[in-house]
Amino acid sequence: MPPGTAIAGRVCAGTELAELSRSERFLRACRGQEVDRPPVWLMRQAGRYLPAYRETRSGVTFLEACRDVDRAVEISLQPLRLVGTEAVILFSDIFVPVVGMGVPITFSPGPTLETPLRSPAQVEALAGGDPRAEVPYVFEILGALRKALAADEVPLLGFAGAPWTLAAYLVEGRGSKEFGAIKRMLYGEPELLRELLARLTDMTVAYLRAQVEAGAHAVQLFDTWAGLLSPAEYREWVLPTHQRIVAETAVSGAPFILYVKDSAHVVPELFQTGADVVSLDWRVELAQVAERFGAETSLQGNLDPSALAAPPEQIAQRVQDLAEAAAPARGHILNLGHGCLPETPVEGVRAFTEAARGLAGVR
């Protein structure tokens, strides 16, 4: 597409915008301010598809890698150097702060509890409230990353898992296709579930705020399994947790990105949270959502992660299609619709970020 092509409604080929740093472009896109083109990064961009990642991770457990500041910094920075992504996200896991709450989680490879969390006593016993004391290494990693990125003006992202998703694993005791255990708690012991979600929500607010104080420019909340609920249950059990986390994190001033996987049935609810950016699964019509909800909220997404296995010219075409589909929105961050898969070809990721950089002048 030639520079200046009018697909965004608010095209700007001006010289100031062409000189935006990666941080400025990213933060302006989050806030719906004019930019030259959409910034690009990938969920789970620091992961097993990268040979360098596999090397840095070898010989240590997943949690050890999350706790080892130098190693986590190295892993976080790899995609910036190796595949041209334009934001860096803290290398960690959504269960790191939950381990900090005193829950004995192991990874084998997914999060596993020997005794699933199902009793009032177990909920009562959850510590939490001071993530800086409980998982100090997270904030050391962020501080070190912020320092490493300062010269290049690259945005640094923090993140947290959402209460429903954390609770789904804790109550089940492991990953699951259906997460029936938390639903049984919802039907049979709703007050216990409410208390568990309240505690996880409190922790998440404190955790995200502390991440911003430690240097994160923006934060993303990941709700991987809330999409398993019916619309009515989602509104009762999930939406209020998102609303509270967004509202109470807003005091930090950092843009808030909300991602809910498999959320085509609750799209309007995603836009009732107050999030600055809604990050969409690939199974929504980006153009329709941009038209209907994009005036007040920026969008992120939403290429199917499997599509990074396509030939480079197909990836470039899809990037252009996504940029055009998102054009009615006030801002757009190019990303996948879910995390990068382990079998993803590195060239596919490079083709994705290169195509994004080739969109100069489209926004």
Added chain:
Amino acid sequence: MPPGTAIAGRVCAGTELAELSRSERFLRACRGQEVDRPPVWLMRQAGRYLPAYRETRSGVTFLEACRDVDRAVEISLQPLRLVGTEAVILFSDIFVPVVGMGVPITFSPGPTLETPLRSPAQVEALAGGDPRAEVPYVFEILGALRKALAADEVPLLGFAGAPWTLAAYLVEGRGSKEFGAIKRMLYGEPELLRELLARLTDMTVAYLRAQVEAGAHAVQLFDTWAGLLSPAEYREWVLPTHQRIVAETAVSGAPFILYVKDSAHVVPELFQTGADVVSLDWRVELAQVAERFGAETSLQGNLDPSALAAPPEQIAQRVQDLAEAAAPARGHILNLGHGCLPETPVEGVRAFTEAARGLAGVR
């Protein structure tokens, strides 16, 4: 709800309707003709949650049970006697006719191929075209069931797996969370995938027609994994297969029920197939869909299978909510939003069918 409560817009407390047989009620609901109340059955109603099923299945492999006419008839009839369901569905598996096409599939426990189907030679080698010769036992089971059910006038359902879902397993070689292999074929060898889907579509049409000729009153097509596609890919690769199967099966005169799991992002497309009944996942707003698409098409669904673990009074409330939500549609069949889970309490299933029978006079 008192008999005659006007939630359906077309309530009828007339005596003729009150005397509908289960077959008449079911078939009238499929066609959008007046009925006294919605009929009820459950996807995967003959399954591991039933102790009698586990007993009848013990000592034989899954495929052996599908091939053993007496055993398959017994399993098919168990839910009718034990949990009050109002339709009987052939006990079989979506891969039975694919085994008939000469593909060496084993179940461990999901369908598995030692050599995934990825080459033109493998696609060329697929037999198919005469399911009666390839899997004669399927039609013997249907014939025996039709005979067994005649006196009670219970509807008998046939079924098939949809081409995309069958192909997803065949190309992957096994079950998967992402089914990346078929997507890689879609990107890299679209003509090969088109040929594979065309052959599976041909087979499915012949298979469903033969089921109706053997005694099925109605048929359901199951597309469990098409929901993993983006809307654009779904329209290109899945919708045409549904449309062709519906159109070419229609000559049989039996109502056609279409089920696609995880399909909230392609709801309009479900109603472009010509199916008489669209069976919905629990993650769609039944009321909205009934309002928007229900005038021309009947609906089936859509309780979350996990909700059968709720206390009986909650199940009864949900059944009533579903009936009210579906009221704007021309017809409604009470069912789950996906198959019955192995851990489902039998009492939950009974509470579900009892609540449905308690809806007398609502439709």
